[in-house]
Amino acid sequence: MIKTTGPYLLGIDFGTESCRVAIFDLTGRPVTFAATGYKTTHPRPGWAEQNPKDWWEALQASCHKAMANAGISASDIAGISYDATTMTVVAMDDKGNDLRPAIMWMDVRATEYSKRAEESDSWARLVNGGGTAPATAEWYPFKAAWLRDHERDTYGKAHRLVDAPDWVTYKLTGEWTTNINSAAERMYYNRDRGGWPVDFYETIGCGDVFDKIPENVVDLGTQVGELSVIAAQLLGLTPGIPVAQGPADAWAGQIGLGVVTPGKMALITGSSHVLTGQSDKQIHGEGFFGGFTDSVVKGQYTVEGGQVSTGSVLKWFKDNFAKDIVAAAEQTGLSPYDLLGQKAKNVPIGSDGLIINEYFQGNRTPYTDSKARGIIWGLTLAHGPEHFYHAIQESVAYGTAHNLEVMKAQGFEVKEMVAAGGATQSREWMQMHADVSGVPISLTQVGDAVALGSSMLAAVGAGLYPDIQTAAENMVHEIDRLEPNQERHEEYQFYLKQYMAGYPQMQELIHATVDHESQA
CATH class of the missing domain: 3.30.420.40 (ATPase, nucleotide binding domain)
Structure with a gap:
């Protein structure tokens, strides 16, 4: 206490x-x-x-x-x-x-x-x-x-x-x-x-x-x-x-991250990623949800994107293909994710040509495709477990950047992301998100942004702060900021484009397979 x-x-x-x-x-x-x-x-x-x-x-x-x-x-x-x-x-x-x-x-x-x-x-x-x-x-x-x-x-x-x-x-x-x-x-x-x-x-x-x-x-x-x-x-x-x-809980998290003015995007991580932010004008467009009128702050419009499977794909890999790492973690008291990250830290950008698409449980945005499935391509005999782990991390960062690209094309440009949730426990993975997207990422003092957001609304309702923005100024405190490495950002652009082009090429084949399996 x-x-x-x-x-x-x-x-x-x-x-x-x-x-x-x-x-x-x-x-x-x-x-x-x-x-x-x-x-x-x-x-x-x-x-x-x-x-x-x-x-x-x-x-x-x-x-x-x-x-x-x-x-x-x-x-x-x-x-x-x-x-x-x-x-x-x-x-x-x-x-x-x-x-x-x-x-x-x-x-x-x-x-x-x-x-x-x-x-x-x-x-x-x-x-x-x-x-x-x-x-x-x-x-x-x-x-x-x-x-x-x-x-x-x-x-x-x-x-x-x-x-x-x-x-x-x-x-x-x-x-x-x-x-x-x-x-x-x-x-x-x-x-x-x-x-x-x-x-x-x-x-x-x-x-x-x-x-x-x-x-x-x-x-x-x-x-x-x-x-x-x-x-x-x-x-x-x-x-x-x-x-x-x-x-709803995700938007309490947005408030708890202080994303209550246009230009910022909340990145709420866990088994999935939720991206949500504010615009000062009405905006609709292909590839994202919204804009939603007054839904967080009166007079503003909320835009939303999301990735169905993010941390859950890392967990899938850990549970099924890294049992030796899990056993070692239990003996040392370390997190198995930290050990996997240490093994993968020397894998180069692009994972030596291994590209993974993280749509293991479908796609929320930009395709809103429940039949979407994951893709793994570029495999060679030179690839090992560390490449897979690194490529999964990259796939999630690619998916976040893809959502931001789609929103930008429709007139909503994100100047800063503010992150919360499980992924923030890995500074290296958060830095990867910043490097791939080219957008700075801020981290705040209270990790449980959802609970903080609800408490901030309590302060406003009790008249202790006049509005949500003032509550954010007084109750949300930035403790770290990860700036994108421009050289790495430029190097990542080839692989990001490959990732973005991959699923549309495979979509018809994947749908046919899903339909066949559902009838079996």
Whole structure:
């Protein structure tokens, strides 16, 4: 526990695997963290569900742990905010009881409904690659339409059908709101065009769902209510604490990295990469998602890209082809990734001609292609395990740079990336990202940017800072900056172009193989 002075802010993070509670002071210094896990079930292939009761119990446990660890009084908590996964859809009755398990963000049961988006000429389609990219079954209207057709009784009884962050709002305050982040980024809401695209929802097959969506669409950091007496008793807190509107988890991370003005891009790393940043003008285009109106900061537009498989590909290699390294790491107490990095550090740029494409689980952007698969090419008998590891690292950096190139071609140029997550534990890999892309990368003091972002919104909702930008100025602190090596950047451009050209050459063959395997 770090000794600081109050007031304190409590941030709640409902991730895929656990509920984390963090306590920060007004300077952005962490006091303590606590986490409690819960289960995901997969009733059928492509389905993923969680029980909201498990979420609520996990929040209670984590909150009590955090307060006990912090050693502070409940009265010292000046504000609360939160984030949760998106689109994790929860059906609730008129008494606030969940009617079925939540349909998780990763659930793709609604694929046939997402294909209906191609039949629509609505402006809503613009956020999917300027209208050229397929819609994803993860998003709200498709899951709503599936529920309407396949579980008509549940759909009929649902007083509210909300994204997980809005479930949290209700549980903490008893108020029903729709957060602007989920609405704009995953529900096709656009204030610039008058709100909801009713015609689009009707094409999908759920034009009547608006009766189930809370009418009050609220900007992030706005106070949505006060902590209720019941919630306070269960969480071990004081009733009446201001509760601020929270977003989806990735965008809480963006806020926690201080990416709240145009020109910066948050690079949130882990099993996958999420790239998200701000523009001062509306922008749509092929190869990325957005721009989403007001979704993070009112008056700005958010653009988004992403790589499905990044850290997960390194893990795949470690688990399947580096068991000797894993054993050595266990004996020495070092990270197996550090040992792999040491072995690969002398591999030259381009990995002696070995190029890997990281689309092992499909592509989010720039192709939005669920049938995409990984490619390994340029193999020779001179290549060893260290080449593979280095080439995988390069492939992820190439994928990030490719996304930035696509955005730049549409008028969104990134001047700086701010990174968080697992990849930042390797300075060498982060430097590779900077060298390949030619864009500087900043690292911030608090690694858990998601929890910090929620706490920053709590500060705004409590009136301790006037807006999100001021909270960022006071609570986000840069500790390192990696400038691209220009010589290495120029040398990387040949290999980046080869990487970018590779998948389009193989796409038709890969699709045919995937289709064949699905029919086997």
